[in-house]
Amino acid sequence: MGPRTGLSRQILIAMSAITVAAGLLVFFGTYFAYTVIVALYPMPEQDGGLTSLDFVIVGVLILVTLPLAVLVSLRLARRILEPLESLALNARRITAGDLTARASAGDRALGETAALIDDFNTMAQRLQDMAADMALWNATIAHELRTPLTILKGRLQGMIDGVFEPDERSLQGLILQVDGLARLVEDLRTVTLADSGHLDLRIEPIRLAPEIAQMAELMAHDLRASGFHLELDLADLVVDADATRIRQALLALVTNARRYAIRGTITIRLAEADGEILLGVADEGPGLSPETATRVFYPFVRGDQIRSRELGGNGLGLSVVRAIVEAHGGRLRYRDAPEGGALFEMIFVKTSRSAPAHDA
Incomplete structure (x- = not known):
């Protein structure tokens, strides 16, 4: 995968900062609590403060726990980021016209993230279905219009060339084709307006x-x-x-x-x-x-x-x-x-x- 996006970088920086801050808080909190305890309950052999050995013990514990905390934070960040990065990548693919793009939920233990990915994929599938329906709709309309238009053009061209006599019967046939086109256009208009919620009704x-x-x-x-x-x-x-x-x-x-x-x-x-x-x-x-x-x-x-x-x-x-x-x-x-x-x-x-x- 390429360089991390701005969101990925922000999440990683935030989680790392939280981990470091937690480590420092543990260190100074431990020092303060230890100092108070020693001050209230002094030990005979100590002067009331931390010895160098105490500092070494606390330092070793921090050096051991801090990398573990960073590792856990990074793994958690990756679990969160992988589905988000997949979502962002496939959203850009859909924007570019690839309606077959689908995001991967990755670890479905993250319930809200998995639900977001599922909703995105459902939306993408509906967009793909709508595009396919629109393409089929346009092709079918073109097919329905082609037959009467072909007849009209052929008859009119025949009259111009003298092949057909422009008598009343021929003209009535042309009018029937025009009526068919008018019905088709009006039916398409009614269906389209109704589906979009704009059909004019006088209730x-x-x-x-x-x-x-x-x-x-x-x-x-x-x-x-x-x-x-x-x-x-x-x-x-x-x-x-x-x-x-x-x-x-x-x-x-x-x-x-x-x-x-x-x-x-x-x-x-x-x-x-x-x-x-x-x-x-x-x-x-x-x-x-x-x-x-x-x-x-x-x-x-x-x-x-x-x-x-x-x-x-x-x-x-x-x-x-x-x-x-x-x-x-x-x-x-x-x-x-x-x-x-x-x-x-x-x-x-x-x-x-x-x-x-x-x-x-």
């Missing part, structure tokens, strides 16, 4: 049943065209929430069921259980595998890659729902539906306040 007491019924009426036609029947099972409950964000989350869950579920019934349930409000969307299958269920709320995770892309999915729908629900202080969970399909439930704390009545 107020709302009656969920009328909001859901109105939204279901607007979705019913498109769902029927896709082979689905929408069924409502709604209790009249009030929750403190942002109505717009709740509609956004509910639309994402219904759209998710439309993309992945077999043709049949999609059920929206609103109920109360154990002081919580449950807003769930259930389908008739096939549900999620146990492996997929554990990571389905992560961004860009899809159950059926091909079908999701055919219907315009970007893998962020459930992440957006999770972000919105957690921003409300709730939680999102998945479980198997009674019908055998998937059931996604948004869980909120019930409010004791009343919401203004809506016109029928």
